Amino acid sequence: MATFLPLRTFARTSLRVTPLCIGCAPLGNMPETFAYAVAEEQALETLRACFQAQINFLDTAASYGDGESERRIGLVLRELGGMPASYVLATKADRDLKTGDFSGDQIKRSVDRSLKLLGLEKIQIMLLHDPEHAKFEDIMAPGGAVDALTRLKDQGVIGHIGVAGGPIGLMIRYIETGAFEAVITHNRYTLLNRSAEPLLDRAAKLGLAVLNAAPYGSGILAKGPDAYPRYAYQAADAETVERARKLDTICKRFKIPLAAAALQFAMRDPRITSTIIGLSRAERLAQTVELAHAPIPSEIWPQLEAVGHTMTDPEALRWR
Numbered sequence: 001m002a003t004f005l006p007l008r009t010f011a012r013t014s015l016r017v018t019p020l021c022i023g024c025a026p027l028g029n030m031p032e033t034f035a036y037a038v039a040e041e042q043a044l045e046t047l048r049a050c051f052q053a054q055i056n057f058l059d060t061a062a063s064y065g066d067g068e069s070e071r072r073i074g075l076v077l078r079e080l081g082g083m084p085a086s087y088v089l090a091t092k093a094d095r096d097l098k099t100g101d102f103s104g105d106q107i108k109r110s111v112d113r114s115l116k117l118l119g120l121e122k123i124q125i126m127l128l129h130d131p132e133h134a135k136f137e138d139i140m141a142p143g144g145a146v147d148a149l150t151r152l153k154d155q156g157v158i159g160h161i162g163v164a165g166g167p168i169g170l171m172i173r174y175i176e177t178g179a180f181e182a183v184i185t186h187n188r189y190t191l192l193n194r195s196a197e198p199l200l201d202r203a204a205k206l207g208l209a210v211l212n213a214a215p216y217g218s219g220i221l222a223k224g225p226d227a228y229p230r231y232a233y234q235a236a237d238a239e240t241v242e243r244a245r246k247l248d249t250i251c252k253r254f255k256i257p258l259a260a261a262a263l264q265f266a267m268r269d270p271r272i273t274s275t276i277i278g279l280s281r282a283e284r285l286a287q288t289v290e291l292a293h294a295p296i297p298s299e300i301w302p303q304l305e306a307v308g309h310t311m312t313d314p315e316a317l318r319w320r
Protein backbone atom coordinates (compact mmCIF):
# COMPACT_ATOMS: atom_id res chain seq x y z
CA MET A 1 0.00 0.00 0.00
CA ALA A 2 1.29 3.48 -0.89
CA THR A 3 1.76 6.22 1.70
CA PHE A 4 -1.26 8.49 1.76
CA LEU A 5 -1.18 12.13 0.74
CA PRO A 6 -1.13 14.34 3.89
CA LEU A 7 -4.33 13.68 5.84
CA ARG A 8 -6.80 16.35 6.95
CA THR A 9 -9.35 16.30 9.72
CA PHE A 10 -12.88 15.79 8.43
CA ALA A 11 -14.44 18.82 10.14
CA ARG A 12 -15.23 18.11 13.80
CA THR A 13 -15.08 14.33 13.40
CA SER A 14 -12.24 11.94 14.20
CA LEU A 15 -12.00 10.90 10.53
CA ARG A 16 -8.84 11.81 8.59
CA VAL A 17 -9.05 12.08 4.81
CA THR A 18 -6.74 12.89 1.90
CA PRO A 19 -7.29 16.16 -0.01
CA LEU A 20 -8.33 13.99 -2.97
CA CYS A 21 -11.30 11.64 -2.96
CA ILE A 22 -12.21 9.07 -5.63
CA GLY A 23 -15.68 9.67 -7.02
CA CYS A 24 -17.28 6.38 -8.02
CA ALA A 25 -20.16 7.64 -10.17
CA PRO A 26 -18.57 6.61 -13.50
CA LEU A 27 -17.79 3.19 -11.98
CA GLY A 28 -21.52 2.58 -11.62
CA ASN A 29 -21.80 2.43 -15.43
CA MET A 30 -23.93 5.49 -16.16
CA PRO A 31 -23.82 6.03 -19.95
CA GLU A 32 -26.82 8.38 -19.80
CA THR A 33 -24.84 10.68 -17.45
CA PHE A 34 -21.26 10.41 -18.76
CA ALA A 35 -21.94 9.40 -22.40
CA TYR A 36 -19.83 6.21 -22.09
CA ALA A 37 -20.25 2.83 -20.45
CA VAL A 38 -17.90 1.20 -17.92
CA ALA A 39 -17.78 -2.59 -17.91
CA GLU A 40 -17.63 -4.47 -14.61
CA GLU A 41 -14.07 -5.80 -15.01
CA GLN A 42 -12.74 -2.30 -15.84
CA ALA A 43 -14.49 -0.90 -12.76
CA LEU A 44 -13.13 -3.65 -10.51
CA GLU A 45 -9.57 -3.08 -11.80
CA THR A 46 -9.96 0.65 -11.13
CA LEU A 47 -11.25 -0.01 -7.62
CA ARG A 48 -8.38 -2.41 -6.88
CA ALA A 49 -6.00 0.38 -7.98
CA CYS A 50 -7.81 2.83 -5.66
CA PHE A 51 -6.84 0.71 -2.68
CA GLN A 52 -3.17 0.79 -3.80
CA ALA A 53 -3.09 4.56 -4.34
CA GLN A 54 -2.16 7.50 -2.12
CA ILE A 55 -5.82 8.38 -1.62
CA ASN A 56 -7.80 7.01 1.35
CA PHE A 57 -11.21 8.43 0.56
CA LEU A 58 -14.01 7.10 -1.72
CA ASP A 59 -17.36 8.65 -2.56
CA THR A 60 -20.36 6.85 -4.04
CA ALA A 61 -24.16 6.92 -3.84
CA ALA A 62 -27.06 4.49 -3.74
CA SER A 63 -28.30 5.93 -7.03
CA TYR A 64 -25.07 5.59 -9.06
CA GLY A 65 -26.11 2.99 -11.61
CA ASP A 66 -29.02 2.33 -9.19
CA GLY A 67 -26.75 0.36 -6.82
CA GLU A 68 -24.18 -0.78 -9.39
CA SER A 69 -21.38 1.49 -8.10
CA GLU A 70 -21.91 0.26 -4.51
CA ARG A 71 -22.22 -3.36 -5.71
CA ARG A 72 -18.87 -3.15 -7.52
CA ILE A 73 -17.19 -1.46 -4.53
CA GLY A 74 -18.65 -4.22 -2.35
CA LEU A 75 -17.09 -6.91 -4.58
CA VAL A 76 -13.63 -5.38 -4.13
CA LEU A 77 -14.14 -4.80 -0.39
CA ARG A 78 -14.99 -8.51 -0.05
CA GLU A 79 -11.78 -9.42 -1.92
CA LEU A 80 -9.91 -7.26 0.58
CA GLY A 81 -11.68 -8.87 3.55
CA GLY A 82 -13.60 -5.69 4.40
CA MET A 83 -12.78 -2.00 4.51
CA PRO A 84 -9.00 -1.65 4.99
CA ALA A 85 -7.98 0.33 8.08
CA SER A 86 -7.51 4.09 7.54
CA TYR A 87 -9.90 4.22 4.57
CA VAL A 88 -12.99 6.41 4.61
CA LEU A 89 -16.07 5.71 2.54
CA ALA A 90 -18.91 8.14 1.94
CA THR A 91 -22.15 7.09 0.28
CA LYS A 92 -25.51 8.76 -0.15
CA ALA A 93 -29.08 7.91 0.67
CA ASP A 94 -31.42 8.37 -2.27
CA ARG A 95 -35.03 8.77 -3.25
CA ASP A 96 -36.69 5.84 -5.04
CA LEU A 97 -35.55 6.54 -8.60
CA LYS A 98 -38.76 5.13 -10.11
CA THR A 99 -41.43 6.72 -7.88
CA GLY A 100 -39.55 9.76 -6.53
CA ASP A 101 -40.41 8.66 -2.94
CA PHE A 102 -38.08 10.63 -0.62
CA SER A 103 -39.74 9.66 2.66
CA GLY A 104 -38.03 8.57 5.89
CA ASP A 105 -38.99 4.95 5.14
CA GLN A 106 -37.41 5.17 1.68
CA ILE A 107 -34.20 6.56 3.21
CA LYS A 108 -34.07 3.57 5.60
CA ARG A 109 -34.52 1.22 2.62
CA SER A 110 -31.78 3.04 0.71
CA VAL A 111 -29.32 2.79 3.63
CA ASP A 112 -30.21 -0.87 4.15
CA ARG A 113 -29.49 -1.68 0.49
CA SER A 114 -26.17 0.24 0.63
CA LEU A 115 -25.06 -1.79 3.67
CA LYS A 116 -25.90 -5.04 1.86
CA LEU A 117 -24.26 -4.10 -1.45
CA LEU A 118 -21.12 -2.75 0.22
CA GLY A 119 -21.01 -5.67 2.68
CA LEU A 120 -20.55 -3.29 5.63
CA GLU A 121 -22.20 -3.10 9.05
CA LYS A 122 -21.63 0.61 9.39
CA ILE A 123 -21.14 3.49 6.98
CA GLN A 124 -18.73 6.22 8.04
CA ILE A 125 -20.33 9.10 6.10
CA MET A 126 -23.89 9.06 4.75
CA LEU A 127 -25.13 12.04 2.80
CA LEU A 128 -28.65 13.01 1.94
CA HIS A 129 -28.47 12.94 -1.87
CA ASP A 130 -29.90 15.52 -4.25
CA PRO A 131 -32.69 16.82 -1.97
CA GLU A 132 -33.62 19.27 -4.74
CA HIS A 133 -35.94 16.46 -5.89
CA ALA A 134 -38.22 16.99 -2.87
CA LYS A 135 -39.62 19.80 -0.73
CA PHE A 136 -37.34 21.11 2.03
CA GLU A 137 -40.25 21.00 4.52
CA ASP A 138 -40.94 17.30 3.76
CA ILE A 139 -37.27 16.32 4.01
CA MET A 140 -36.91 18.10 7.38
CA ALA A 141 -40.31 17.02 8.80
CA PRO A 142 -40.53 14.68 11.82
CA GLY A 143 -40.34 11.13 10.43
CA GLY A 144 -38.86 12.49 7.18
CA ALA A 145 -35.55 11.77 5.45
CA VAL A 146 -33.26 13.69 7.83
CA ASP A 147 -35.05 12.30 10.86
CA ALA A 148 -34.46 8.78 9.49
CA LEU A 149 -30.75 9.48 8.99
CA THR A 150 -30.45 10.92 12.51
CA ARG A 151 -32.05 7.79 13.99
CA LEU A 152 -29.64 5.57 12.04
CA LYS A 153 -26.78 7.66 13.39
CA ASP A 154 -28.12 7.27 16.96
CA GLN A 155 -28.25 3.49 16.36
CA GLY A 156 -24.59 3.54 15.23
CA VAL A 157 -25.35 2.42 11.65
CA ILE A 158 -24.09 5.75 10.27
CA GLY A 159 -21.06 7.64 11.57
CA HIS A 160 -21.72 11.15 10.23
CA ILE A 161 -24.46 12.82 8.20
CA GLY A 162 -23.93 15.19 5.30
CA VAL A 163 -25.90 16.73 2.47
CA ALA A 164 -24.99 16.59 -1.24
CA GLY A 165 -26.71 18.33 -4.06
CA GLY A 166 -26.97 21.06 -6.68
CA PRO A 167 -28.81 24.34 -6.11
CA ILE A 168 -26.61 26.55 -3.94
CA GLY A 169 -29.35 28.49 -2.13
CA LEU A 170 -31.01 25.21 -1.14
CA MET A 171 -27.72 23.69 0.04
CA ILE A 172 -27.12 26.75 2.24
CA ARG A 173 -30.62 26.36 3.67
CA TYR A 174 -29.88 22.73 4.53
CA ILE A 175 -26.53 23.33 6.20
CA GLU A 176 -28.02 26.15 8.27
CA THR A 177 -30.37 23.62 9.92
CA GLY A 178 -27.39 22.31 11.92
CA ALA A 179 -28.31 18.71 10.99
CA PHE A 180 -25.20 18.09 8.86
CA GLU A 181 -21.45 17.74 9.41
CA ALA A 182 -20.46 17.75 5.73
CA VAL A 183 -21.61 19.15 2.40
CA ILE A 184 -20.87 18.15 -1.20
CA THR A 185 -21.23 20.64 -4.00
CA HIS A 186 -20.56 19.62 -7.60
CA ASN A 187 -19.67 21.30 -10.92
CA ARG A 188 -20.12 24.68 -9.21
CA TYR A 189 -16.57 25.46 -8.14
CA THR A 190 -14.33 24.97 -11.15
CA LEU A 191 -12.26 27.06 -13.55
CA LEU A 192 -15.50 27.55 -15.51
CA ASN A 193 -18.18 27.95 -12.83
CA ARG A 194 -17.95 29.58 -9.38
CA SER A 195 -21.60 29.62 -8.36
CA ALA A 196 -20.78 27.66 -5.18
CA GLU A 197 -18.81 30.62 -3.71
CA PRO A 198 -21.48 31.56 -1.12
CA LEU A 199 -21.90 27.92 -0.07
CA LEU A 200 -18.15 27.44 0.43
CA ASP A 201 -18.04 30.58 2.60
CA ARG A 202 -21.04 29.62 4.70
CA ALA A 203 -20.01 25.97 5.14
CA ALA A 204 -16.46 26.92 6.14
CA LYS A 205 -17.81 29.45 8.69
CA LEU A 206 -20.14 26.81 10.14
CA GLY A 207 -17.22 24.38 10.45
CA LEU A 208 -18.56 21.72 8.05
CA ALA A 209 -16.35 19.44 5.98
CA VAL A 210 -16.61 20.79 2.42
CA LEU A 211 -16.25 18.36 -0.48
CA ASN A 212 -15.93 19.87 -3.93
CA ALA A 213 -16.99 17.30 -6.52
CA ALA A 214 -16.42 17.38 -10.27
CA PRO A 215 -13.48 19.80 -10.55
CA TYR A 216 -13.34 18.86 -14.26
CA GLY A 217 -16.98 19.88 -14.75
CA SER A 218 -17.70 16.16 -15.35
CA GLY A 219 -14.84 15.76 -17.85
CA ILE A 220 -14.38 18.79 -20.18
CA LEU A 221 -11.48 20.17 -18.10
CA ALA A 222 -9.72 16.78 -18.00
CA LYS A 223 -10.26 15.42 -21.51
CA GLY A 224 -10.36 18.82 -23.20
CA PRO A 225 -13.20 20.79 -24.85
CA ASP A 226 -12.87 19.07 -28.23
CA ALA A 227 -12.68 15.49 -26.95
CA TYR A 228 -15.48 15.95 -24.37
CA PRO A 229 -17.60 19.08 -24.95
CA ARG A 230 -19.95 18.40 -22.01
CA TYR A 231 -20.39 20.24 -18.70
CA ALA A 232 -22.31 18.88 -15.71
CA TYR A 233 -23.66 15.81 -17.58
CA GLN A 234 -25.07 17.66 -20.60
CA ALA A 235 -23.80 19.25 -23.81
CA ALA A 236 -21.76 22.33 -22.87
CA ASP A 237 -22.98 25.68 -24.24
CA ALA A 238 -20.85 27.53 -26.80
CA GLU A 239 -19.49 30.03 -24.25
CA THR A 240 -18.32 27.24 -21.92
CA VAL A 241 -16.59 25.41 -24.78
CA GLU A 242 -14.94 28.65 -25.93
CA ARG A 243 -13.69 29.44 -22.42
CA ALA A 244 -12.40 25.88 -22.01
CA ARG A 245 -10.46 26.28 -25.28
CA LYS A 246 -8.93 29.54 -24.04
CA LEU A 247 -7.97 27.90 -20.72
CA ASP A 248 -6.40 25.03 -22.64
CA THR A 249 -4.39 27.40 -24.86
CA ILE A 250 -3.00 29.22 -21.80
CA CYS A 251 -2.08 25.90 -20.15
CA LYS A 252 -0.34 24.75 -23.34
CA ARG A 253 1.69 27.98 -23.34
CA PHE A 254 2.87 27.14 -19.82
CA LYS A 255 3.34 23.45 -20.80
CA ILE A 256 1.00 22.15 -18.13
CA PRO A 257 -2.05 19.92 -18.61
CA LEU A 258 -5.42 21.70 -18.39
CA ALA A 259 -6.43 18.98 -15.91
CA ALA A 260 -3.59 19.99 -13.55
CA ALA A 261 -4.79 23.60 -13.47
CA ALA A 262 -8.41 22.49 -12.99
CA LEU A 263 -7.51 20.13 -10.16
CA GLN A 264 -5.15 22.49 -8.37
CA PHE A 265 -7.62 25.37 -8.70
CA ALA A 266 -9.91 23.39 -6.38
CA MET A 267 -7.17 21.98 -4.15
CA ARG A 268 -5.71 25.45 -3.44
CA ASP A 269 -8.90 26.66 -1.77
CA PRO A 270 -8.57 26.53 2.04
CA ARG A 271 -12.35 26.18 2.48
CA ILE A 272 -12.33 22.79 0.73
CA THR A 273 -11.55 19.68 2.77
CA SER A 274 -11.30 17.29 -0.18
CA THR A 275 -11.80 17.39 -3.95
CA ILE A 276 -13.78 14.53 -5.47
CA ILE A 277 -12.62 13.32 -8.90
CA GLY A 278 -14.56 10.83 -10.98
CA LEU A 279 -12.55 8.23 -12.90
CA SER A 280 -13.01 4.84 -14.49
CA ARG A 281 -9.54 3.58 -15.40
CA ALA A 282 -6.82 2.16 -13.16
CA GLU A 283 -4.13 4.41 -14.67
CA ARG A 284 -6.09 7.51 -13.57
CA LEU A 285 -4.99 7.03 -9.95
CA ALA A 286 -1.30 7.70 -10.65
CA GLN A 287 -2.23 10.38 -13.21
CA THR A 288 -4.39 12.18 -10.63
CA VAL A 289 -1.66 12.29 -7.99
CA GLU A 290 0.77 13.52 -10.67
CA LEU A 291 -1.67 16.25 -11.75
CA ALA A 292 -2.08 17.30 -8.11
CA HIS A 293 1.69 17.71 -7.78
CA ALA A 294 2.46 19.22 -11.20
CA PRO A 295 4.43 22.45 -10.69
CA ILE A 296 2.22 25.38 -11.73
CA PRO A 297 3.80 28.84 -12.04
CA SER A 298 1.87 31.44 -10.05
CA GLU A 299 1.69 33.78 -13.11
CA ILE A 300 -0.81 31.43 -14.75
CA TRP A 301 -3.63 32.03 -12.26
CA PRO A 302 -4.44 35.67 -13.21
CA GLN A 303 -4.34 34.66 -16.90
CA LEU A 304 -6.78 31.79 -16.29
CA GLU A 305 -8.92 34.16 -14.21
CA ALA A 306 -9.05 36.66 -17.09
CA VAL A 307 -10.79 34.04 -19.28
CA GLY A 308 -13.84 34.51 -17.08
CA HIS A 309 -16.31 32.10 -15.52
CA THR A 310 -20.01 31.92 -14.90
CA MET A 311 -21.91 32.28 -11.61
CA THR A 312 -25.02 30.68 -13.13
CA ASP A 313 -26.27 27.30 -11.92
CA PRO A 314 -25.01 24.78 -14.52
CA GLU A 315 -28.14 22.65 -14.14
CA ALA A 316 -30.67 25.50 -14.03
CA LEU A 317 -32.25 24.50 -17.35
CA ARG A 318 -32.26 20.77 -16.54
CA TRP A 319 -34.92 20.88 -13.84
CA ARG A 320 -37.38 23.16 -15.68
Ligand SMILES: NC(=O)c1ccc[n+]([C@@H]2O[C@H](COP(=O)([O-])OP(=O)(O)OC[C@H]3O[C@@H](n4cnc5c(N)ncnc54)[C@H](OP(=O)(O)O)[C@@H]3O)[C@@H](O)[C@H]2O)c1
Binds near residue numbers: 186276277
Ligand atom coordinates in the same frame (compact mmCIF):
# COMPACT_ATOMS: atom_id res chain seq x y z
N1 LIG B 1 -24.87 15.31 -6.05
C1 LIG B 1 -23.69 14.81 -5.71
O1 LIG B 1 -23.46 14.45 -4.56
C2 LIG B 1 -22.60 14.64 -6.73
C3 LIG B 1 -22.77 15.15 -8.01
C4 LIG B 1 -21.74 15.01 -8.92
C5 LIG B 1 -20.59 14.32 -8.58
N2 LIG B 1 -20.46 13.77 -7.33
C6 LIG B 1 -19.26 12.97 -6.97
O2 LIG B 1 -18.12 13.59 -7.48
C7 LIG B 1 -17.43 12.71 -8.36
C8 LIG B 1 -16.73 13.52 -9.42
O3 LIG B 1 -17.65 14.05 -10.34
P1 LIG B 1 -17.73 13.57 -11.84
O4 LIG B 1 -17.17 12.20 -11.94
O5 LIG B 1 -19.11 13.76 -12.24
O6 LIG B 1 -16.87 14.65 -12.64
P2 LIG B 1 -15.33 15.08 -12.71
O7 LIG B 1 -14.55 14.56 -11.58
O8 LIG B 1 -15.32 16.55 -12.95
O9 LIG B 1 -14.87 14.40 -14.08
C9 LIG B 1 -14.89 13.04 -14.27
C10 LIG B 1 -14.40 12.77 -15.66
O10 LIG B 1 -13.04 13.18 -15.76
C11 LIG B 1 -12.30 12.18 -16.41
N3 LIG B 1 -10.95 12.14 -15.89
C12 LIG B 1 -10.57 12.04 -14.60
N4 LIG B 1 -9.23 12.04 -14.51
C13 LIG B 1 -8.76 12.12 -15.77
C14 LIG B 1 -7.45 12.17 -16.33
N5 LIG B 1 -6.36 12.11 -15.55
N6 LIG B 1 -7.34 12.25 -17.68
C15 LIG B 1 -8.43 12.30 -18.47
N7 LIG B 1 -9.70 12.26 -17.99
C16 LIG B 1 -9.85 12.18 -16.65
C17 LIG B 1 -13.01 10.87 -16.13
O11 LIG B 1 -12.74 10.03 -17.22
P3 LIG B 1 -12.57 8.44 -17.15
O12 LIG B 1 -13.93 7.92 -16.79
O13 LIG B 1 -12.15 8.12 -18.54
O14 LIG B 1 -11.53 8.11 -16.11
C18 LIG B 1 -14.47 11.32 -16.05
O15 LIG B 1 -15.06 11.26 -17.34
C19 LIG B 1 -18.51 11.73 -8.85
O16 LIG B 1 -17.94 10.55 -9.35
C20 LIG B 1 -19.30 11.55 -7.58
O17 LIG B 1 -18.63 10.66 -6.71
C21 LIG B 1 -21.44 13.95 -6.40
